[in-house]
Each structure stands twice: as C-alpha cells, then as structure tokens.
Amino acid sequence: QVQLVESGGGLVQPGGSLRLSCASSGSRFSIYRMGWYRQAPGKQRELVAAITSDGTTNYADSVKGRFTISRDNAKNTVYLEMNSLKPEDTAIYYCNQYLIPRDYWGQGTQVTVSS
Secondary structure, three states, X not given: OOOEEEEOOEEEOOOOOEEEEEEEOOOOHHHOXXXXXXXXXXXXXXXXXXXXXXXXXXXXXXXXXXXXXXXXXXXXXXXXXXXXXXXXXXXXXXXXXXEOOEEEEOOOEEEEEOO
C-alpha cells in the first residue's frame, strides 16, 4: 500500500509564499500522475495542479501564474510552489498519486492565508 505524506502547510499572510511537499512510499513513482487538490470548508475538493509521468502539467485557472507543480522522481516527491497567496487559497491541500486502477491520497496539509 502506498503512503503519501504531505508537509509544508501553515499560516501565511496574503501575498506570501509556501512550498508543499509530498513524499511517496511506493515503487515506480515515476510512472504515476501526481496531483495536488484542495478542499475549503463547505466546498468540494478541486484539482489545483497535476503533473504526468512525462512532465506535462496542468493548473486550475485560479492558480495559473502563481503556483508551480514539479516532481523529483529520484526522491519520490512532488512539490507545489505557491506564490502570491490569497485568502481564497485557504484550504486543506491533498496529494494524489494516480494510475488506473490505483488511486492514492495523502492525509492533507492545512494552508491558511490570513493577515
């Protein structure tokens, strides 16, 4: 069973930056699509950013130009660099590792953007 462990969340002021990390315990990490999702109180979980095995990325419109997803296959880790953070970015951020039929989730890390 694959375990995903997120880190890097916290409290940051508007306009600030955070870098989230997600370490995977599984093998063959490089073949999986990796994604970051978030869920704010009272809202559905939504895709923030994803990166495929060949490095193709896609982003939610709300974070384009501010967030960057990357992966280090040698470290079995995916990152989410978040800049110019806004209060509406406040949510629990979840890491996802996916390749049909396997779908793994981390426990989430809280990101709070507030002055």
